[in-house]
Amino acid sequence: MFFFRYRPQFSDGVIDLVPILMEAPERSLGFGEVYDFIIAPHGKRREAGRISLRLGESEGIYYFGHIGYHVDPPYRGNHFARRACALLRPLMESAGKSSVVITCDPDNWPSRKTCEGLGCVLERTVNVPSRFQARYEISPVKCRYVWRLDADLRIE
Numbered sequence: 001m002f003f004f005r006y007r008p009q010f011s012d013g014v015i016d017l018v019p020i021l022m023e024a025p026e027r028s029l030g031f032g033e034v035y036d037f038i039i040a041p042h043g044k045r046r047e048a049g050r051i052s053l054r055l056g057e058s059e060g061i062y063y064f065g066h067i068g069y070h071v072d073p074p075y076r077g078n079h080f081a082r083r084a085c086a087l088l089r090p091l092m093e094s095a096g097k098s099s100v101v102i103t104c105d106p107d108n109w110p111s112r113k114t115c116e117g118l119g120c121v122l123e124r125t126v127n128v129p130s131r132f133q134a135r136y137e138i139s140p141v142k143c144r145y146v147w148r149l150d151a152d153l154r155i156e
Helices: 059-064 080-094 109-118 129-138
Strands: 015-020 034-041 047-053 067-071 100-105 123-125 142-146
Touching: 015 080, 034 080, 047 080, 059 100, 067 080, 067 100, 080 109, 100 109, 100 123, 109 142
Parallel strands: none
Antiparallel strands: 015 034, 034 047, 047 067, 100 142, 123 142
C-alpha cells in the first residue's frame, strides 16, 4: 500500500487524482509532456491505481497511446479508470487535443469497456513492431481506441 501527502489536482467526489513525479520516459518514444497521477478513492490516502497522460505525437504514442492506466485489483469494477480519464479531459483540451488514443491488449475486456464507456471508437487492431516488444515489454498486438474529446462523455 502506498501512502502520499500531496493534494489532489483533480477530483469528481468519487476519486482524486494526485500528481506524482515519475522518471521521464525515454525521449526516443516521443511521449512529449507527460503527466502522472495516483488514482485514489476520494479523500483517502490510498493508492487505487495510476494514470499517465502523454501529450506528444509519435510512433511511440501510436502503440502506447496518449493515456495509460491501471487500477489495482481491490478497486476494479468501480469505473475508476473511466473517471480518471474524464478528469484529465480539461488538461487534454487545454493542450489543444481534439482527440486522444488509448491502447489496450485485445483480451483486456475491462480496459476495452473503459474505452467504450468514454465513447471511444475502435480505430483498428495493430501488430506492434518487434523492436518495441523486445525493448519495452509491450504486447505484440494492441487495440487502438480514439477518444474524440468533442463527443458526449458517459460516466456512470
